[in-house]
Amino acid sequence: xxxxxxxxxxxxxxxxxxxxxxxxxxxxxxxxxxxxxxxxxxxxxxxxxxxxxxxxxxxxxxxxxxxxxxxxxxxxxxxxxxxxxxxxxxxxx
Amino acid sequence: xxxxxxxxxxxxxxxxxxxxxxxxxxxxxxxxxxxxxxxxxxxxxxxxxxxxxxxxxxxxxxxxxxxxxxxxxxxxxxxxxxxxxxxxxxxxxxxxxxxxxxxxxxxxxxxxxxxxxxxxxxxxxxxxxxxxxxxxxxxxxxxxxxxxxxxxxxxxxxxxxxxxxxxxxxxxxxxxxxxxxxxxxxxxxxxxxxxxxxxxxxxxxxxxxxxxxxxxxxxxxxxxxxxxxxxxxxxxxxxxxxxxxxxxxxxxxxxxxxxxxxxxxxxxxxxxxxxxxxxxxxxxxxxxxxxxxxxxxxxxxxxxxxxxxxxxxxxxxxxxxxxxxxxxxxxxxxxxxxxxxxxxxxxxxxxxxxxxxxxxxxxxxxxxxxxxxxxxxxxxxxxxxxxxxxxxxxxxxxxxxxxxxxxxxxxxxxxxxxxxxxxxxxxxxxxxxxxxxxxxxxxxxxxxxxxxxxxxxxxxxxxxxxxxxxxxx
Numbered sequence: 001x002x003x004x005x006x007x008x009x010x011x012x013x014x015x016x017x018x019x020x021x022x023x024x025x026x027x028x029x030x031x032x033x034x035x036x037x038x039x040x041x042x043x044x045x046x047x048x049x050x051x052x053x054x055x056x057x058x059x060x061x062x063x064x065x066x067x068x069x070x071x072x073x074x075x076x077x078x079x080x081x082x083x084x085x086x087x088x089x090x091x092x093x
Numbered sequence: 094x095x096x097x098x099x100x101x102x103x104x105x106x107x108x109x110x111x112x113x114x115x116x117x118x119x120x121x122x123x124x125x126x127x128x129x130x131x132x133x134x135x136x137x138x139x140x141x142x143x144x145x146x147x148x149x150x151x152x153x154x155x156x157x158x159x160x161x162x163x164x165x166x167x168x169x170x171x172x173x174x175x176x177x178x179x180x181x182x183x184x185x186x187x188x189x190x191x192x193x194x195x196x197x198x199x200x201x202x203x204x205x206x207x208x209x210x211x212x213x214x215x216x217x218x219x220x221x222x223x224x225x226x227x228x229x230x231x232x233x234x235x236x237x238x239x240x241x242x243x244x245x246x247x248x249x250x251x252x253x254x255x256x257x258x259x260x261x262x263x264x265x266x267x268x269x270x271x272x273x274x275x276x277x278x279x280x281x282x283x284x285x286x287x288x289x290x291x292x293x294x295x296x297x298x299x300x301x302x303x304x305x306x307x308x309x310x311x312x313x314x315x316x317x318x319x320x321x322x323x324x325x326x327x328x329x330x331x332x333x334x335x336x337x338x339x340x341x342x343x344x345x346x347x348x349x350x351x352x353x354x355x356x357x358x359x360x361x362x363x364x365x366x367x368x369x370x371x372x373x374x375x376x377x378x379x380x381x382x383x384x385x386x387x388x389x390x391x392x393x394x395x396x397x398x399x400x401x402x403x404x405x406x407x408x409x410x411x412x413x414x415x416x417x418x419x420x421x422x423x424x425x426x427x428x429x430x431x432x433x434x435x436x437x438x439x440x441x442x443x444x445x446x447x448x449x450x451x452x453x454x455x456x457x458x459x460x461x462x463x464x465x466x467x468x469x470x471x472x473x474x475x476x477x478x479x480x481x482x483x484x485x486x487x488x489x490x491x492x493x494x495x496x497x498x499x500x501x502x503x504x505x506x507x508x509x510x511x512x513x514x515x516x517x518x519x520x521x522x523x524x525x526x527x528x529x530x531x532x533x534x535x536x537x538x539x540x541x542x543x544x545x546x547x548x549x550x551x552x553x554x555x556x557x558x559x560x561x562x563x564x565x566x
Contacts, residue, residue: 076170
């Protein structure tokens with residue numbers, strides 16, 4: 001229970017931090033914001049690595065493998081495409 | 094090498110801070126590239142310490158996953174055209190949600206197998222509703238995100254009809270399906286040892302994801318994509334609760350908050366509530382009665398040569414792009430027109446409506462790709478007060494977002510929606526194939542106004558012809 005309250009606290013406070021930070025993003029950067037935040041939501045990759053690597057059962061290993069693939073697409077693709085877009089905005093600076 | 098739990102947690106904290114710094118960097122185009130790299134660095138740190146965490150026994154599976162996923166992700170990111178960015182972001186949202194479903198499912202199976210092997214802590218965890226409810230939440234949100242995103246991708250890619258698909262009893266069907274998913278979620282909590290319940294729940298939530306997005310029309314996609322973005326974050330946060338892992342929770346809630354903010358901005362820009370977008374049946378076939386009366390004898394067609402003459406004598410020009418510009422791939426032709434006019438001493442700016450295009454910020458990315466400096470991209474609220482000083486406003490592939498009915502007709506489906514007030518400019522040139530209505534399905538009185546000229550034709554070709562006429566003249 002104590003543990004749960006701790007992570008719940010982190011969750012609620014992080015949402016407030018998110019609102020504060022994201023409100024300051026100007027509309028011209030909304031597309032890179034979406035793709036970039038998307039890449040960050042690929043953080044599930046950590047759970048996927050653990051499932052794929054601990055080999056608790058064969059089924060969880062395969063679930064982990066697919067999850068690693070999905071999350072890696074998200075992380076690699078998300079950060080790369082965001083970088084590509086942001087370079088276009090920077091170019092004329 | 095095995096890292097201590099304290100070290101791993103500390104590294105996760107560093108990663109979380111880097112994510113926040115990274116998003117903070119996105120508050121200005123100058124700092125944005127660095128911000129994104131900081132976010133990527135945070136992710137790299139989190140991944141590396143996880144690999145050296147004690148429990149990992151087999152690296153082969155993980156690296157196979159890295160190679161396959163990394164290759165797909167990189168190819169998509171490099172090859173994708175900027176006009177197709179909404180589809181890509183939609184797809185990425187889906188993969189995030191899908192990963193959450195699988196990780197939460199695997200976690201449930203692992204805990205069960207450890208408990209059956211006699212591990213007391215795992216047995217206790219299995220009977221802890223905090224764990225099982227988080228697992229169920231992760232499965233439902235993740236499955237809705239995955240399938241909803243695939244449908245959104247299909248719609249944007251033209252594989253599924255962009256038109257809203259509506260049927261009688263639609264809302265009741267969705268509520269019943271949600272109830273079904275919640276029933277199996279309840280079963281997971283009370284009988285966690287029957288893991289098939291988890292997959293039944295995921296299957297039902299998948300149907301729900303499809304049914305939630307299928308009824309939504311193409312021009313409402315910015316809202317849907319933003320909302321699914323938020324779901325993908327919430328799914329990651331829910332998975333964080335399953336694994337009791339702070340970095341997942343922090344990253345997930347940052348993304349969740351970001352999606353909610355964008356969804357809100359999109360809804361406000363259409364003067365509609367989220368409920369109305371999701372369940373309202375906007376964009377259905379509507380009577381276009383008075384169209385004849387509105388347009389009859391009042392619409393003036395023009396030629397590229399005439400527009401070129403207008404632009405020659407203008408001092409200030411505003412271009413209002415819409416989804417039509419993306420469809421016609423006209424952004425590079427627009428850039429040429431921009432450069433030509435600026436070289437002649439004409440001030441040219443772009444007025445961007447928040448919902449122009451198929452995702453938040455879509456038009457900005459297209460124009461940035463075409464090398465338009467970002468300080469020339471003006472927000473609606475910034476440009477509207479100056480509209481009266483504009484000599485020529487060129488509407489390119491936009492319709493509903495410049496429809497004055499939003500201000501004048503309280504019964505119109507777009508009543509109260511903020512618009513870019515091009516009608517206040519001295520002359521308006523609308524480049525459009527025909528007088529057909531936009532997504533809202535209503536006629537646009539702008540086309541019949543005294544100061545409006547219609548240039549009928551393909552966006553890219555017409556802009557090209559205006560450029561040619563300017564060069565000759």
